Amino acid sequence: MVSKVKRKLIADALMEDHSFQTAKQALVEVVRSHSESITTISAPRQELRESYETTLKHFENCRGLNLFYPYLGSGMGNGALVELADGSVKYDFVSGIGVHFGHCHPKLIEAGIDAAVQDIAMQGNLQQNRDSLRLAELLIEHSGLDHCFLTSSGAMANENALKLILQKKAPASRILAFDRCFMGRTITLSQITDKPAFREGLPAHLFVDYLPFYDWRAPEKSTQTAVRALKKILKRYPGKHSCMCFEMIQGEAGSYPGSQEFFLALIQVLRDHSILVFVDEVQTFGRTDHLFAFQHFGLQPFVDVVTCGKLLHTCATLYKTELRPAPGLLSQTYTAATSSIRVATAIVESLVNEGYLGESGKNQQFRHHFVSRLEQIASRYPDCFEGPFGEGLMVAITPFKGEKARVTHYAKALFEAGVISFIAGSEPTRIRFLIPAGGTTLSALDEVATILEETLVRCQTD
Ligand SMILES: Cc1ncc(COP(=O)(O)O)c(C=O)c1O
Structure with a gap:
């Protein structure tokens, strides 16, 4: 007699297996507990500086190409914050040029x-x-x-x-x-x-x-x-x-x-x-x-x-x-x-x-919040900060009249100060941000805007 009992696929049985589910939740939780210890930006650790520089030089040599930023991730982050292998923590506001939804996002860890x-x-x-x-x-x-x-x-x-x-x-x-x-x-x-x-x-x-x-x-x-x-x-x-x-x-x-x-x-x-x-x-x-x-x-x-x-x-x-x-x-x-x-x-x-899309979705909320902060900066420094430009979570500014050398200097100073952005375009060269919607918060946007302004002031006299 042919059995009428429908047998689950073994693959589905694994996904539903209690031991697997428990182990997965335990892994997600342990990642979360470490990730949550990253709460704000910080400078590179003195004891890692030298070895980091040597590693980066070696990496450039392996690639046969120089890196734009001295960036080598540690593999850990929290939302918009990323830890680098020199122990520093930075706001990742270019998201690997538009890739990351948020560092150590629990749902993505689970999917992985x-x-x-x-x-x-x-x-x-x-x-x-x-x-x-x-x-x-x-x-x-x-x-x-x-x-x-x-x-x-x-x-x-x-x-x-x-x-x-x-x-x-x-x-x-x-x-x-x-x-x-x-x-x-x-x-x-x-x-x-x-x-x-x-x-x-x-x-x-x-x-x-x-x-x-x-x-x-x-x-x-x-x-x-x-x-x-x-x-x-x-x-x-x-x-x-x-x-x-x-x-x-x-x-x-x-x-x-x-x-x-x-x-x-x-x-x-x-x-x-x-x-x-x-x-x-x-x-x-x-x-x-x-x-x-x-x-x-x-x-x-x-x-x-x-x-x-x-x-x-x-x-x-x-x-x-x-x-x-x-x-x-x-x-x-x-x-x-x-x-x-x-x-x-x-x-x-x-x-x-999860509410990212639509006129009042998170994407637009984040945009409006960040843009309004950037507008305030533009009104305070009309001679060296134009914008904001862009649409949605693609946001750009034109600092220092778009002169490539000065804009690049500003981007690198921002990196040092704890915000990762990137340059884009020519005549004018702009600074752009690809905001990680799944990782940012309104207070992160505020903090980034503050760093942008403080760094702008410093770069004005450089
Ligand atoms: C509009 C557009 N098309 C295509 C590409 C190429 O994508 P990939 O670098 O994944 O090959 C890019 C990358 O920046 C892009 O911005």
């Missing part, structure tokens, strides 16, 4: 433990566990697109997006992009990324036409200028363009948002010419009042392909059914570590279910 006991460390082409499916489903559900292909870096997500687009639109192969855009550093993407230094010495095999981005000082004029430039390019190369790449908020350029009117005016022309709309959300994902910035700008009906990464911890290309590729175009041995896929799922669930 669940991942660590799985049969495999990496998932990919012939090795996808249910975690990959769950994450893809979540991203499809919340983006409104039809398909999701996971991968391991923002650049790879963009490469995959371009491959889908180019295959679909062949032989139209020209790409439209914005001045000062950043899309990644593969050989192909470095031809779109608008930075000559990033493509120095690399062979060119892609034709890219650039449009000026939105200028918040002249909204209507800059929209008209971009539309005119687009029409002119399309006339020059009729039928040759496959897609236009959009960053809703230009991150690497210095946190410059566009506007709904600006994007719609361009999209109208693109649609008239059957040119696909590709939105690179590698940096913007999870940082506005919507999960995706294209939703923040109300562009849902017009988007054909979207990529995301950074805060997501696993990268993804989301696309419409019309773009399904022919067999062979997309594949890779692995997409991401099981831990990063689990962490990605936990982050999306947290953003969606």
